[in-house]
Amino acid sequence: MSDHNLTHNHEEHEHHEDNFFTKYIFSMDHKMIARQFLITGIIMGTIGMIMSLIFRLQLAYPDMKFPFLEGIIGHWGKDGKLDPNFYLALITIHGTIMVFYVLTAGLSGTFSNLLIPLQVGARDMASPFMNMLSYWFFFLSSVVLLSSLFVDGGPASAGWTVYPPLSALPKAIPGSGTGMTLWLAAMVLFIASSLLGGINYIATILNMRTKGMKMTRLPLTIWAFLVTAVLGLLSFPVLLGGSLLLIFDRSFGTSFYLSEIVAEFAGGIERTGGSPILFQHLFWFLGHPEVYIILLPALGITSEVIATNSRKPIFGYRAMIGSILAIGILSFIVWGHHMFITGMNPFLGSVFMLGTLIIAVPSAVKTFNYLATLWKGNLHLTPAMMFAIGLVSFFISGGLTGIYLGNAALDVNLHDTYFVVAHFHLVMGSAAIFGMLSGIYHWYPRMFGRMMNETAGHVHFWLTIVSAYCVFFPMHFMGLAGVPRRYYANTAYDQFNVFVDMNEFITIAAILGGAAQLIFLANFFYSIFKGKRAPQNPWNSNTLEWTAPVEHLHGNWPGEIPHVYRWAYDYSKPGAEADFIPQNIPDAGQTDPMQEAEGLPEPSKKTVQEPVMA
Amino acid sequence: MKILNLLSKFTLLVALAFNFHFSLSAQSVEEGKALYNANCTACHAINDKVVGPALKDVHKRREEAWLIKWIKNSQALIKSGDATAVQVYKENNEALMTSFENLSDNEVKSIIAYIKAESEAPAAAATAAVASTPSAGATSGEASSSDWNTAINWMLFVIAIILVLIISTVSKILGRIGDIQGKPIINWNKTNSILLMAFLIIGMGAAFWEFAAHSKHTVFSSGPASEHGGEYDNMFMITLILTGIVFVITQVLLFWYGFKYKADGKHKALYYPDNHKIELLWTVIPAVVLTVxxxxxxxxxxxxxxxKDEKARNIEIYAYQFGWNARYAGVDNKLGAHNFREQGKMNALGVDTNDVNAYDDVITNELHLEVNQPVDLAFRAKDVIHSALLPHFRVQMNVVPGLPTRFAFTPTVTTAEMRKKLNKPEFDYVLLCNKICGGAHYRMKMKVVVDTKADYEKWIKSQKVLVNKNTSSSQAVALN
Incomplete structure (x- = not known):
């Protein structure tokens, strides 16, 4: 099967017999793998969300007993009271699941897999076998992570950033026993999955574009996926190294990250000479690019959805590519802004501060370009479009607070407070989730051949955006009052009593947001089987994936792969009859796909309604 | 033999306890309360298990002598093979309790007396104790209403599910009707555009209301309590104003465009792929603003x-799971050396008792600062990374095992002045742990007091010096 992408003999694709296992389980078809990533991601996301609701209950009602907790989490919720150590376990696993399993694998894994071959015009990924491995490593990693919920001592509890010594010494916190070992094992598997995927994405984008698909004609989704894959490829191995050293410290008595810790506390061997800060450097060398690994695909999806549904070309296509590249490069030199007050040399703090605030420039350019794309558009407010608009709103709200936190001086008082929680849940959490949901609503017909219910989609959007703002906006004020994150309860501090009502409000909003996701889940799974049949190109989009038939073929196009004659954004071009010209339609008189004739607003071929296969 | 030996010690201690019992009980509850709040609340509560077990009725469960031994050095007791000690250790996730060698027997007894008083206090009295032990008091006080609230929560949950079902049914029916009529019942394009506008107006209104309502709870409303705090707050306000302007402009444009340019079947979108002048403009403007x-x-x-101030007073902040100590450098303003291997034995902080600089060091559970006197805080951690956040002073620094960190600042507002300013007579500055460090992370705090010069000097004189000057040589030997 792996030679499908090499051969152009399409007969073979149609007569291929797939059994159940090769079609649904160990599939090497990128479209199936995308669906596997998506459904695994949705399941993980649901688990992560339920965890957040449990600890939100604790934060809102620290003195109350919830007997049902004992039914869900057993002895960790004895007598309906959440155990403080398990609270820390919940926030750790919630963070891990959301950052890695949902927003990295679930988002990038789904849409890179689905869209890269379809939008660049390839029959499949460069290596379908590696692609399959990528999913199964991810699946295994998910299973290992979830299994850590059932071990003695509970799952990893040192926060998703797992700073040693807390994560290195079982004496420090119960979750740093078997639970932490499993967390690290899960992470190693996850990194393997991510690297296998990333290599494939890059190879496919660079080598397997169809004729005429120049780099400057690629849809912005593909540009975002490309830079994302490069970021992952360069940064994940560093986390792998960091994790391995942590495994050594935990299991083999080394002291890479430990210093001045007595034998009694450190498992019988005195540890000295290492540096806890070293781990933070290694972690954040991945950790910060990771933020953009999460965000860039969401921004790529938004660019595509906004352009299509505004019926306008994306404003400043080249500036958008430039911004993506600039963000990608800069993301490697800003990791220290997570460490301003770790005792790092203040001069380094200055350097990281400079880099961090420079990132605001390409981010601002992207925002203004989105606004300019909407300006004088002809907006089709589909659920996908609404979620894309929601993303831009969150990107602004959360991005601006980044200017506070990226400023080393201001970070002194805001570091690790609820201000940070509010910041990253808006700019990274909510924005990226909205990008993902936008992508799901937009490409659902492409993935499952059916339409999702539109009304349910709109209700889902409105409930979600309102609850997300209600949850995260008030948190800024708690942060400004100095309320630290990762506190089991604020009851030990009289000055935080003023936030009792706010905490209750946030929790109620979070439950509302959770309930809204039930609408989405119902809509998603119901529509797979019972949704309306999708037309080939439901959104009148220009990109190549909509030229392939609705039914999934192994090899994507029944005939020859279409050639590309223009960029992806010829919407509402003056002189054209329809308000869109798909990429595979040549200009009048254009015979060579490489010929540059389409960039100018000259009247193009009038017969756009009948796609002409070259 | 060992048992006999222990028994004899037990009886002696019990006898001593009885001797003191009557004379002590009155004032010892008060003293115990203070000691309890300073030393125990990080890991214990009266009615709830925190990191350590709930302490209610502990005087009934265990012998006083056993408790004294346990509190002073639980690890030794565990190592000695004491069955109860081993059991307690195992029951609590093998978390080691901090050794409180510095507490005298009488002080431990007053803590026990306080716990006894708290345990015996009827439920009604528990609410009265809220002020001192908020979490413990609140729990027992609200026990009856929590069942009610749980019922309400269950109802909310059921209502949410029903709501979802109703919405899905309604949307299905609307979809069907739409199919029959050939056009959708709800014009979502129009509805959404109106909702976008409504969201903008209500959302902006809510955001401004929140600024008005909640700004007063932030530490910025009371102004900085340190010298550099003024500079910090200026920087914060500049950022707030600039980002506030950008926030309003961009959000208004976003939702306004969403409202204004909705498809109505009449107009066509403008083909406008780029404009280099505008793009240059909105690259340069953010760049300039950010440069500033x-x-x-x-x-x-x-x-x-x-x-860096030569006159700065040197104070070491020592962090452990789950508490803080302050070590004052004394008259010589030099902190004695320390050695992590000595930690937790005779001296909890592992101060090097051979170092003459250490003799006049003072170790305390509270951080007292003199107003307008620069201090240079040096941070040291025993076990894991902690972070010392003093929000009112705009001060924070991580406390990393094996890595010395420091933060110098000058407090400018005394506790008394701040109480007056905030109109809260019970207000206290606080140093809180702001880096996840274990189960009782959320209770790991130290009281901070900013005194006038006179008050500060009075206070520091009342504290025990590590090695008394007169007997320094003999004591130093004894410590070793």
Whole structure:
């Protein structure tokens, strides 16, 4: 099967017999793998969300007993009271699941897999076998992570950033026993999955574009996926190294990250000479690019959805590519802004501060370009479009607070407070989730051949955006009052009593947001089987994936792969009859796909309604 | 033999306890309360298990003598093979309890007396104790209403599910009707555009209301309590104003465009792929604004980080799971050396008792600062990374095992002045742990008091010096 992408003999694709296992389980078809990533991601996301609701209950009602907790989490919720150590376990696993399993694998894994071959015009990924491995490593990693919920001592509890010594010494916190070992094992598997995927994405984008698909004609989704894959490829191995050293410290008595810790506390061997800060450097060398690994695909999806549904070309296509590249490069030199007050040399703090605030420039350019794309558009407010608009709103709200936190001086008082929680849940959490949901609503017909219910989609959007703002906006004020994150309860501090009502409000909003996701889940799974049949190109989009038939073929196009004659954004071009010209339609008189004739607003071929296969 | 030996010690201690019992009980509850709040609340509560077990009725469960031994050095007791000690250790996730060698037997007894008083206090009295032990008091006080609330929560849950079902049914029916009529019942394009506008107006209104309502709870409303705090707050306000302007402009444009340019079947979108002039403009403007912020920020940052004052008083902040100590350098203003291997034995902080600089060091559970007197805080951690956040002073620094960190600043507002300013007579500055460090992370705090010069000197004189001057040589030997 792996030679499908090499051969152009399409007969073979149609007569291929797939059994159940090769079609649904160990599939090497990128479209199936995308669906596997998506459904695994949705399941993980649901688990992560339920965890957040449990600890939100604790934060809102620290003195109350919830007997049902004992039914869900057993002895960790004895007598309906959440155990403080398990609270820390919940926030750790919630963070891990959301950052890695949902927003990295679930988002990038789904849409890179689905869209890269379809939008660049390839029959499949460069290596379908590696692609399959990528999913199964991810699946295994998910299973290992979830299994850590059932071990003695509970799952990893040192926060998703797992700073040693807390994560290195079982004496420090119960979750740093078997639970932490499993967390690290899960992470190693996850990194393997991510690297296998990333290599494939890059190879496919660079080598397997169809004729005429120049780099400057690629849809912005593909540009975002490309830079994302490069970021992952360069940064994940560093986390792998960091994790391995942590495994050594935990299991083999080394002291890479430990210093001045007595034998009694450190498992019988005195540890000295290492540096806890070293781990933070290694972690954040991945950790910060990771933020953009999460965000860039969401921004790529938004660019595509906004352009299509505004019926306008994306404003400043080249500036958008430039911004993506600039963000990608800069993301490697800003990791220290997570460490301003770790005792790092203040001069380094200055350097990281400079880099961090420079990132605001390409981010601002992207925002203004989105606004300019909407300006004088002809907006089709589909659920996908609404979620894309929601993303831009969150990107602004959360991005601006980044200017506070990226400023080393201001970070002194805001570091690790609820201000940070509010910041990253808006700019990274909510924005990226909205990008993902936008992508799901937009490409659902492409993935499952059916339409999702539109009304349910709109209700889902409105409930979600309102609850997300209600949850995260008030948190800024708690942060400004100095309320630290990762506190089991604020009851030990009289000055935080003023936030009792706010905490209750946030929790109620979070439950509302959770309930809204039930609408989405119902809509998603119901529509797979019972949704309306999708037309080939439901959104009148220009990109190549909509030229392939609705039914999934192994090899994507029944005939020859279409050639590309223009960029992806010829919407509402003056002189054209329809308000869109798909990429595979040549200009009048254009015979060579490489010929540059389409960039100018000259009247193009009038017969756009009948796609002409070259 | 060992048992006999222990028994004899037990009886002696019990006898002693009885002797003191009557004379002590009155004032010892008060003293116990203070000691309890300073030393125990990080890991214990009366009615709830925290990291350590709930302490209610502990005087009934265990012998007083056993408790004294346990509190002073639980690890020794566990190692000696004491069955109860081993059991307690195992029951509590093998978490080691901090050794409180510095507490005298009488002080431990007053803590026990306080716990006894708290345990015996009827439920009604528990609410009265809220002020001192908020979480413990609140739990017992609200026990009856929590069942009610749980019922309400269950109802909310059921209502949410029903709501979802109703919405899905309604949307299905609407979809069907729409199919029959050939056009959708709800014009979502129009509805959404109106909702976008409504969201903008209500959302902006809510955001401004929140600024009005909640700004007063932030530490910025009471002004800085330190010298560099003024500079910090200026930087914050500049950022707030600039980002506030950008926030309003961009959000208004976003939702306004969403409202204005909705498809109505009449107009066509404008083909407008780029405009280099505009793009250059909105690249350069943010760049200039950010340059200003970077330069201003660097000035503030450098002023905070490179502050060095010869007259600064040296204080060491020592962090452990789950509490803080302050070590004052004494008259010589030099902190004695320390060695992590000595930690937790005779001296909890592992101070090097051979170092003459250490003799006049003072170790305390509260951080007292003199107003307008620069201090240079050096941070040291025993076990894991902690972070010392003093929000009112705009001070924070991580406390990393094996890595010395420091932060120098000058407090400018005394506790009394701040109480008056906030109109809260019970207000206290606080140093809180702000880096996840284990189960009782959320209770790991130290009271901070900013005194006038006279009060500070009175206080520091009342504290025990590590090695008494007169007997320094003999005591030092004894410590070794």
């Amino acid at each position: 912020l970077v330069i201003r920020g660097l000035m503030t940052w450098n002023a905070m980080m490179y502050k």
